[in-house]
Amino acid sequence: MGLPVAIPNLETSRLILRPFELSDAADVQRLAGDYAIAEMTAHIPHPYPEGAAAEWISTHRKDFDTCSGVALAITLKETGELLGAIGLMDIQKEHQAEVGYWIGKPFCGNGYCTEAARAVIDFAFTTLGLIRVHAHHMSKNPASGRVLLKAGMMHEGSRRKHMFRWGKLEDIEMYGILKTEFLSV
Numbered sequence: 001m002g003l004p005v006a007i008p009n010l011e012t013s014r015l016i017l018r019p020f021e022l023s024d025a026a027d028v029q030r031l032a033g034d035y036a037i038a039e040m041t042a043h044i045p046h047p048y049p050e051g052a053a054a055e056w057i058s059t060h061r062k063d064f065d066t067c068s069g070v071a072l073a074i075t076l077k078e079t080g081e082l083l084g085a086i087g088l089m090d091i092q093k094e095h096q097a098e099v100g101y102w103i104g105k106p107f108c109g110n111g112y113c114t115e116a117a118r119a120v121i122d123f124a125f126t127t128l129g130l131i132r133v134h135a136h137h138m139s140k141n142p143a144s145g146r147v148l149l150k151a152g153m154m155h156e157g158s159r160r161k162h163m164f165r166w167g168k169l170e171d172i173e174m175y176g177i178l179k180t181e182f183l184s185v
């Protein structure tokens, strides 16, 4: 199994995960431009440069076509509102990928990220045929750890001073789930 021909739409009880469109750029700019989001991620810049959202969205098709990643907009089924982003990165065929995400501050604490993470993990195993999905977060970001545990992942360990971000070395926590574990619950 490999990537499907088009970036998928995934549906959960409250959400639609769909490909980003250039028309999402202003919402991405506004939500990802919040320091609280950028602070805990590995790559989102702050201040978020004008035009960076459109530039980021325009990379998605190529990443998908080259099988290196899938990025999906997390949207509310009822209203279509953009809540955040989730994706699989560093996809290694028939093996593994890393999941990463953010949820806009006004929408945090509603279980949306957990719901989206479960759908993306399911997609990784049942559509892409991967056997492992992994993730990591900075140790100072326990909310992300809760998301990963609630999505069924196991805490696999820590790495001290592993990530250089905002001029500082950060400890990280690593998580993973195997296809056999996911399908057995």
Ligand SMILES: CC(C)(COP(=O)(O)OP(=O)(O)OC[C@H]1O[C@@H](n2cnc3c(N)ncnc32)[C@H](O)[C@@H]1OP(=O)(O)O)[C@@H](O)C(=O)NCCC(=O)NCCS
Pocket (backbone or CB within 6 Å): 036, 037, 038, 040, 041, 042, 100, 101, 102, 103, 104, 107, 108, 109, 110, 111, 112, 113, 114, 115, 136, 137, 138, 141, 142, 143, 144, 146, 147
């Ligand atoms: C982490 C993040 C994705 C969570 O999104 P969300 O939609 O609020 O997540 P959920 O509602 O599904 O779950 C959040 C959980 O974290 C818990 N939580 C929130 N703040 C917490 C804190 N300071 N300490 C411990 N747990 C916390 C919530 O209580 C909830 O757990 P519960 O259901 O057991 O009560 C969101 O806050 C975010 O985008 N943060 C910035 C970017 C980021 O951290 N990305 C991940 C980088 S690895």
